[in-house]
Structure formats: structure tokens, C-alpha cells
Amino acid sequence: MKDAIIIGIAGGTGCGKSTMIRKIKDEFNEQICILSHDFYYKQHNDIPFEERKKINYDHPDAFDTDIMIGHIRELAKGNAVDRPVYDFTIHNRIDETVRVEPARVIVVEGILIFENKELRDLCDIKVFIDTDADVRIIRRILRDVNERGRTLDNIVEQYLTTVKPMHDEFVEPSKRYADIIVPEGGFNKVALEMLNERIHALLRD
Numbered sequence: 001m002k003d004a005i006i007i008g009i010a011g012g013t014g015c016g017k018s019t020m021i022r023k024i025k026d027e028f029n030e031q032i033c034i035l036s037h038d039f040y041y042k043q044h045n046d047i048p049f050e051e052r053k054k055i056n057y058d059h060p061d062a063f064d065t066d067i068m069i070g071h072i073r074e075l076a077k078g079n080a081v082d083r084p085v086y087d088f089t090i091h092n093r094i095d096e097t098v099r100v101e102p103a104r105v106i107v108v109e110g111i112l113i114f115e116n117k118e119l120r121d122l123c124d125i126k127v128f129i130d131t132d133a134d135v136r137i138i139r140r141i142l143r144d145v146n147e148r149g150r151t152l153d154n155i156v157e158q159y160l161t162t163v164k165p166m167h168d169e170f171v172e173p174s175k176r177y178a179d180i181i182v183p184e185g186g187f188n189k190v191a192l193e194m195l196n197e198r199i200h201a202l203l204r205d
Contacts, residue, residue, distance in 0.1 A: 003076075003104070004075065004076040004103065007124065008108045008119075009108070010174060011111065011129030011131065013058075014136035017109050017110075019185050020127075020129060020186035024107065028199065030103070031203070032104075033100050033103040033106055037068060037109065039086055040068045041063060042063065045092065055091065058112075058167070075103070076106065076122075081099075081100050082097035089149045112170055114177045126178045127179070127180045127182060128181045129185040130182065
């Protein structure tokens with residue numbers, strides 16, 4: 001079906017996925033393209049902003065995962081795709097898209113990517129980043145305040161009502177599907193070097 005290598009990187013909110021992906025990208029440069037599950041949140045133009053804020057965005061049903069799977073398959077065949085753009089400040093997808101060019105290494109990341117069997121079965125390497133919950137919530141607070149315009153009260157309420165329950169129900173159990181479990185993500189130098197070497201080996205095959 002494909003010549004590309006597909007790497008899935010999962011883990012709870014704030015676990016360090018972005019740091020690991022950034023370091024992998026530094027290693028492989030133009031040989032890599034990245035798709036985040038967060039790009040594929042469903043569009044809700046028919047729902048007012050105040051109602052959109054109440055949606056459970058940590059449940060698998062919040063995503064257009066089938067579209068993402070289709071895009072991964074197209075990239076693996078060597079075809080470019082136009083992936084969606086999601087604006088977290090308005091809780092909705094916008095009309096713009098971003099062109100993603102195919103590459104030898106396709107990195108797919110998200111908290112729930114191993115929850116979906118069809119999606120995880122596409123991955124040649126499945127990595128789960130395992131980070132303590134207190135570290136993850138601190139990172140999420142800093143990110144959501146600085147990058148997504150959220151208030152502390154809103155972040156804490158969302159964490160207690162949807163993020164933590166969905167992590168316990170869907171994210172943590174999906175760890176059993178991983179090929180590699182990495183404590184502390186991109187800050188784990190040994191694990192990062194081993195993963196990069198494995199990718200290099202697959203590229204040489």
C-alpha cells in the first residue's frame with residue numbers, strides 16, 4: 001500500500017508529544033510531515049459559541065477521525081492533502097485549509113489516536129508518552145492560557161469534568177497498544193535516540 005513510514009505518537013494532554021515531535025523533525029527535516037488529531041475536530045457552525053464551549057472535546061466522537069485516516073492513506077500513497085484548520089479560541093474549524101505534502105515519514109499525533117483501531121493499525125511504530133498527571137496539568141494550564149485564550153477557572157473546570165475522566169476512560173487504556181512507552185517524551189534522550197535510529201533503519205530498508 002505504501003512506501004511511507006507512519007509513526008503514531010499518543011499520550012495524555014501536556015505529556016510532551018510536541019517536544020518529541022519537534023526533536024524528531026529536527027533529525028529528519030524535509031523527510032517528515034506531521035498530522036495532529038487536533039486539526040480534525042468536527043465543525044460546529046450550527047451551534048452558538050456558548051454551546052460549543054460545553055462540548056466534550058476529549059471524547060473520540062469530537063473528531064472527524066475518518067477524514068484524518070483518509071488523509072494519512074493519501075499521504076502514504078504520495079499524494080498531498082489539504083488538512084483542516086481548527087481555532088481553539090472559537091471552538092470551531094475555520095474555512096481555511098493547509099496543504100500537507102507527502103513525505104517518507106508521516107508523524108500522527110494526538111491523545112486518542114490509539115483508541116481508534118483503524119487509525120492505530122496504520123502506524124508502523126506506536127509511541128505512548130507517559131508523564132505524571134501533575135506535570136501534564138501544569139503544562140496544559142500554561143498552554144491554554146498563553147496560546148488559547150482560556151481562563152484558569154475554565155481550564156480547571158474542563159480538566160475535572162471532561163479531560164481527566166476521558167483520559168481515564170480512553171487515553172490511559174490505549175497505552176497497551178503502544179510498541180514503545182516513553183517516560184517524559186522528548187526530554188528522554190535515550191528513548192529519542194532509539195526511536196530516531198529505528199526510523200533511520202526503516203528508511204534504509
